[in-house]
Amino acid sequence: DAGVIQSPRHEVTEMGQEVTLRCKPISGHNSLFWYRQTMMRGLELLIYFNNNVPIDDSGMPEDRFSAKMPNASFSTLKIQPSEPRDSAVYFCASSSRDRANYGYTFGSGTRLTVV
């Protein structure tokens, strides 16, 4: 199993540009989570999907952020327009139905720098 795959690994963009982060969950996992990690705030849950349906997006900071999961093997997190305060590491994680017992598996993350 290749694990959770995220792309790109690093992204440097100028303020105001659109940024799209991509995630492929582990095959068979039915839940997908997008987290953001900063030194100040730690790991914050942005949004999660269950069976491709967004369940809770209350962690999305503002309307500039959007996420989609068009099928069970792909999800995107888009920031438009990007701002310097969006600079962080963005992790995607996936989990099986019984995540209360088995936790999550994280991807390698995307380090986003907005200049």
Place this chain on the structure above:
Amino acid sequence: QKEVEQNSGPLSVPEGAIASLNCTYSDRGSQSFFWYRQYSGKSPELIMSIYSNGDKEDGRFTAQLNKASQYVSLLIRDSQPSDSATYLCAVNTPSAYYGGSQGNLIFGKGTKLSVKP
């Protein structure tokens, strides 16, 4: 606001000693608890899970849970320099959407552990 609190550290221990990492949580309904290890520049990696009060041992790692005190800890015996990392406590909080049986992981900010040779 559901919270998970950890001492940020750094916690410094000599090689071969026991490292003790602590975590408290606010939601009494929390049902499962996890410890993740995160090396610098890497993603969190699950190392321990615990669901019942008491101790759970796995090799050099022991997780301890006290639901009455809302307290979780991780002991690392015979600490090695390779254990130097940030340890994240994560608590699964029930979700009404799933009738309380599933939920989301809320993470603490982590404790940085440094094991000195």
